[in-house]
Amino acid sequence: GINGENREKLLSIDLKGLIKAGKEGCVLVDKVGTPNMVDKLDVVAPKKRRTLDLMIPAYGGFVAVF
Known part of the structure; x- marks a missing residue:
């Protein structure tokens, strides 16, 4: 989830x-510093979400689903 x-x-x-x-x-939003600073973005298919959920702690980011 998203804290x-x-x-x-x-x-x-x-x-x-x-x-x-x-x-x-x-949408994986990685290493968000300030509201206007996004270091990295990756758009992935819904079926990859489970894998991303496991990766998030390592990336220090979070996943937003639209």
Whole structure:
């Protein structure tokens, strides 16, 4: 899941482009510093979410599903 702190960070980011890119999939937001700073983004298929959930702690990021 997405913890409270990361959820707030996620909601603070302008997701207009991400929602379009991540439609029907998952968006991995990695190493979010400030609301306007995203170091890395990867859009993956829904079936990969379980694998990503296991990877998140190592990446220090979180997954948002749209």
